[in-house]
Amino acid sequence: MSEVIARRARKLHVVEHRPELFDDTRFVEEMRANIRDRDFYVVKNLVDATVLGRIRAYLTGVGRSSLPSWSPLEEGCPDFHRVQQMNPRSAVQGILQQFMFHPWNQNVFDLFDLFAPVYRYRNLISGFELDSFRENTPSDPYCARLVFQYYPKGGGMMNRHSDPVGEHQLTVPTVQMSKKGVDYESGGLVVIGEDGEPIQVDDHLDIGDGVFFNAEVIHGVEPVDPGATSDWLAYEGRWMCLVAIIRSAANRTTPTALQVDG
Secondary structure (H helix, E strand, O other): OOOOOEEOOOOOOEEOOOOOOOOOOHHHHHHHHHHHHHEEEEEEOOOOOHHHHHHHHHHHHHHOOOOOOOOOOOOOOOEEEEEEEOOOOOOOEEEEEEEEEEEOOOOOOOHHHHOOHHHHHHHHOOOOOOOOOOOOOOOOOEEEEEEEEEEOOOOOOOOEEEEEOOOEEEEEEEEEOOOOOOOOOEEEEEEEEOOOOOOEHHHHHHOOOOEEEEEEEEEEEEEOOOOOOHHHHHHOOOEEEEEEEEEEOOOOOOOOOEEEOO
C-alpha cells in the first residue's frame, strides 16, 4: 500500500468562475502544476448560492426528523447521515454531522447533475477524463460520494490531516455553504503554510465558492465559535460540501487519510 505524505501549502490564488474558464487549456495546465507544487485556489461563484441555501434548509429538515445511521459502502448503499463526536474508529476525528449521497440513488435535487461541473473540474485538474468515476459503483476501486458537512457552533471541528493523492485524485474540491462573519464568527477551514502556521481559508470565501488544493496538504477545520453554547438541532454554524471520489471497501491499495494531530 502506498503512503500519504503530509505536505504544506505554498500560495493562494483567487479566480472568478466563468463558464469558459476550464476550457482554457493553458489555465488548467498551470492550475494543475501549481496544485502539484502545493498552491491552492479559491474559485469564486462556482455553485449557485441560492440553490445551496435550499439544500442546506432541506438537510436541516432531514437532520431534525430522522435518526443518524451508518451504512457500509457496498452495492446499493443508501444515502444516509451520521454524527461524529471524536469517533475513535474514524481515520480523522472531528465534531460534525455528515450527509452522504451516492450517484446510484435518486434525490430531490438531482445533486450529481448539479455538481457535475465540479466533478469535471476535479477530473480535469487531476489529469483524468472529464466523466471519470461518474458511473462507478462500490464494486469498482473508487466511486463518487457527495458529503455535506455541518460543523455546529460550540466547537464543531475536524483534526488536521492529509488525504491520499494517486490514481483517483490530485485535489478534493470543497464548496462553501455558509459565510464566516455571518453564520459563525471564528474557526473554519485551515491549510498549513510553509511556515507551519494555519492559513484561514474561510476568510476568503463566500457561499458558492469552491476550494481546490493538493489533497496531501495538511488541512483541517478549527473549532467553530468554541465559546458558543452547543445546540446541534439549531443547525447553526459552518456548512460545506465535499465533492469526493472515495475508495471502495474492496480497495486495499489506496491508503486512508493521515491524521497529523488530535
